[in-house]
Every structure is written in C-alpha cells, then in structure tokens.
Amino acid sequence: MDAIVKNFPASSQKQPQPTQQEVEEAVRVLLRWTGDDPEREGLLDTPKRVANAYRELFGGYAETTEEILGRTFEEVSGYDDIVLVRDIPFFSHCEHHMLPIIGKAHVAYLPQGRVLGLSKIARVVEVFGRRLQTQENLTAQIASAIDETLKPRGVAVMIEARHMCMEMRGVQKQGSHTLTTTFTGEFKANAAEQARFFTLARNP
Ligand SMILES: [Zn+2]
Numbered sequence: 490m491d492a493i494v495k496n497f498p499a500s501s502q503k504q505p506q507p508t509q510q511e512v513e514e515a516v517r518v519l520l521r522w523t524g525d526d527p528e529r530e531g532l533l534d535t536p537k538r539v540a541n542a543y544r545e546l547f548g549g550y551a552e553t554t555e556e557i558l559g560r561t562f563e564e565v566s567g568y569d570d571i572v573l574v575r576d577i578p579f580f581s582h583c584e585h586h587m588l589p590i591i592g593k594a595h596v597a598y599l600p601q602g603r604v605l606g607l608s609k610i611a612r613v614v615e616v617f618g619r620r621l622q623t624q625e626n627l628t629a630q631i632a633s634a635i636d637e638t639l640k641p642r643g644v645a646v647m648i649e650a651r652h653m654c655m656e657m658r659g660v661q662k663q664g665s666h667t668l669t670t671t672f673t674g675e676f677k678a679n680a681a682e683q684a685r686f687f688t689l690a691r692n693p
Contacts, residue, residue, distance in 0.1 A: 512539075
C-alpha cells in the first residue's frame with residue numbers, strides 16, 4: 490500500500506469514493522449551472538456518460554507507476570548512451586479549472602546497465618496525465634518516477650502543451666505552447682548532455 494499512498498495526491502485519501510448516483514447528481518447540477526435543462530431528452534443519459542468518461546480520463550488515480558515500471562528491468566551490457574522517446578502524446582486536465590491540457594512529452598534517460606521497455610515510458614506519461622495536474626508537476630513526476638525506479642545516470646523530461654483554460658477563456662491565447670523541463674543526475678549536472686537532449690528532442 491505504501492506505493493499507492495506515495496503516488497496519490499494526499500487529498501484523494503481523505504474521503505470515501507462517491508457513488509455513481511452522487512456523481513450523476515453532481516453532473517445534473519452542473520447542467521443546470523450552464524443554463525440547460527437536465528430533464529430534456531438529449532441530456533437524460535449525459536450524467537451517466539460524464540461519470541464514465543471521468544472514470545477513464547482520471548484513471549491515473551487507480552494506477553501507480555511502481556506497478557507499471559515493475560521491479561525487474563532488462564539488463565544491457567554495452568549500451569550506455571541516451572535513450573529518448575520523443576513526441577509522446579498525452580491528454581491531461583489542469584487542477585485549477587479541470588480543463589484539458591493537450592501536449593506531448595519527450596523523455597530521455599542515460600542507462601546504468603539496465604533499460605526500460607519503451608512502451609513503459611509512454612505508460613508513465615499516461616498515468617500522471619490522467620490526473621488533475623499542473624504542467625510543472627506533471628513534468629517533475631514523470632522524471633522522478635523513472636529516476637527512482639530505474640536509477641539511471643540521469644533523466645530529462647520536456648513537455649510542450651496547450652492549456653484550454655488559457656485558450657478557451659480569459660486571456661484567450663490561442664495556439665500558445667507552454668514548455669517545461671526537468672533534469673536529474675547527469676542531465677542536470679552536465680550542460681553538454683542537456684544540450685544534446687534538446688537537439689535530439691526538437692530536431693526531426
Ligand atoms: Zn487551468
């Protein structure tokens with residue numbers, strides 16, 4: 490259970506999971522808040538659909554990266570250079586407005602004798618993406634999950650994303666991208682490694 494607690498936002502532990510009925514009622518309240526009528530035919534099944542969609546979109550709370558990454562890794566002898574998975578698409582939601590964050594992640598590490606299955610890196614991005622997030626925390630969480638589990642010589646994560654809470658409302662900066670990075674180990678200590686990561690991540 491330790492891993493689950495560690496991987497969860499502390500707040501999510503405090504209250505019991507609401508029932509399906511409670512969630513559907515909450516959606517009906519939101520429908521009324523928009524000005525629409527939850528009793529009209531087109532909206533009758535909407536609360537149920539929204540509840541199910543939320544279960545999927547926020548399915549990251551039910552998973553831990555420890556489970557995904559596992560405890561056994563492929564041992565490699567001979568390859569110790571950068572491993573980069575580029576352009577991993579993700580959909581998340583901002584914790585301030587619960588509106589979509591749409592982006593892609595570039596994740597690299599410098600192996601220390603062992604490597605991850607490449608699909609596992611994308612799964613880590615997905616698990617943290619399917620929670621309420623800030624882009625800064627998402628970037629840091631991906632880096633530290635890989636750093637702590639695989640213990641490589643260094644991890645580099647860069648995320649480029651569009652925030653619908655900025656684009657659809659308020660300041661309305663359509664099409665603007667927010668860029669965040671986190672570096673650990675040799676990527677943090679060594680400017681040349683960092684520069685190499687940027688070159689590999691951004692050049693086609
Ligand atoms: Zn927001």
